[in-house]
Amino acid sequence: MSVQRKYEREFVRTFFTSPTAVQGEDDSAKMIRSAAGLRGIQAPDVWVPDNEDATAPSMRDEGARNIIDVVAEHGADFPGEIHPRVVWHRDDAEKRLAGFEYMREIADPENGAVDHIDGFVIPEVGDIDDWKKADECFQMIEAEHGLEEGSLSMSVIVESGEAEIALNRVRDEMGKPSNTLERMFLLVDGEVDYTKDMRAMTPTGELPEWPELRHNTSKGASAAGLIAVDGPFDNIRDVEGYKERMEANRAKGMTGIWSLTPKQVEVANKAPLPPKDGTWLLEVGGGEVELVSEGGREVYDGDGVSLSESGGSYVLAIDGDEHELTEDELREELLDRTSYVPSMDDIVESMEEFEAAKEAGKGAIAMTQSATLSIDGVEIDLSKDRMWDEATYQAAQTPITLFQDVYEHRPDQHDALAEIYGSDVVERATQVGN
Structure with a gap:
């Protein structure tokens, strides 16, 4: 069965989250206001104003309003895609209702932000029926606000064994008349909560590597025509470790990675691109x-x-x-x-x-x-x-296809790419294989 994709990007390198409301600040929206101003190589492919784990529960109502205000003001000029993360939980109806209400408020055309919102990120999903519940929330929001069906994409964070098993069912469920799961965009690993759900332990208390999860997410994305993204790399000072993680991921077909700082965004934006020198x-x-x-x-x-x-x-x-x-x-x-x-x-x-x-x-x-x-x-x-x-030839084309995808969707990075490779190489790289 062929599924009609709802998005244009073939690759996502960077998934950057920022708190939507910071307690004790004159401007509680300072973090997302700063993120909205990122440009060029420091700006992510996907920006995630995070109204879930990164924002205190007591601040989430204000966080939703901050998303609306900042995106309405700055969203048109932001060079990447904007996908807020809202609360959700496979076992908690109250959280699912709260997530629905936040999406409903943010997507209301009268609030002025939805024209710049590409979709929403749903955390803590469970089995495939839970994915369908989230999808139905999207359907109701689009219907209520007069938005085109499927215009809001849905990304999920794989943080449980249930969600990992669901990866094998996404391809078969997408495109059925009873759902609009064609709106699916990103499959994102959340190794911290996944470790908790699996009741896993290590002697040092460090997170396990979970190479199987990353492989399964990449496989699920490949089968369903989606994009796989690895979870956060918490040691933000370990640049070499971050690069090694990305290199191991790319060998599994997973190009994207979660970024916690603009510096990580810059590193992750550059890492998948072919090197300047052999x-x-x-x-x-x-x-x-x-x-x-x-x-x-x-x-x-x-x-x-x-x-x-x-x-x-x-x-x-x-x-x-x-x-x-x-x-x-x-x-x-x-x-x-x-x-x-x-x-x-x-x-x-x-x-x-x-x-x-x-x-x-x-x-x-x-x-x-x-x-x-x-x-x-x-x-x-x-x-x-x-x-x-x-x-x-086809195998060699993958890094060039990535480069061409970046060049098409991130014109704000054209100058940086020309500076790295030279204008002649960039010009030839955009033409070869077409």
Whole structure:
């Protein structure tokens, strides 16, 4: 069954939440007022004025009014999408009613905000019947306010075992006459409440990694044509840990991640994009070491590998073993231990070359990667051939499709992208594959 999607974005990199009302401040809306002014690389793809966990229960009525005031005033100029989070709970009818009333108030056209509201985020959902309850609330709000059916998208936060199981049923339920679940947009992991619901414990009290949850959310999103987003990374100072988490997520097909600060937004906006410069990696000690480009050579500068040459014979010491090798044997050993991370320009150039070959009637071509490695001053030339066919081309296209999606929906980031890659590469990247 084919489901008609209600949104245009193919990718979401950043899901940024901010409290809707802060107690003890002259302006309780200061946090969302500040967030509404974010632009460029610091502005998220999806901004979530958070009238649930980030806002004290006693402040949520004021928080809903703040959403209306700030979005009505600044929403037209905000470069990303706006999806407020309201209260909800699978086991609590009072919270579901409160969530309905908040959405109803915020979406009232007379309040001036709904024209800039793209949808709402529903937390603490349960099984698929609970998702349908939330969807029916959207239907009633749209009907009452004369809004087009499905115009408000619905995103959910997966925070329970029930919700995780429901991920396997979304695809079958979407598009049935009895619901409008085609309005679904994001599937967002909420690992904190999920840990509580699962009654999970670790010796240190830290959250488990939950790679299975992230995989299942990504799988559910892929099956239903939705977008998967990882939960918050609480250690906001651990930039490298945040990047590593995102890299692991992307290997699961999950591009987006929750961002708690504008700095995290900036990091998460950049991380999924192809790198500006290509990088050679050398496998050492079970990990990969980035080589340094110097004067046309790729230089290893570390203590884990040593290489010497005498009379055409080489001695390579690596991972605690010493090998005496001929030049060809050394080259094969290093070829097995090296890999290349292509730059944006590399990917675009390879795609352009394959497109030209396909136009000329060729179904597959060989792409060559070459480099001169330098270890302890000893140099060796490496060359790798990789066959490109249509499947390889399609796989390589994913990061370019992401870039094109960003370029189309975030014109406020055009200058930053040109500064990173150069105008020529940006221009070619927007055209290749079309």
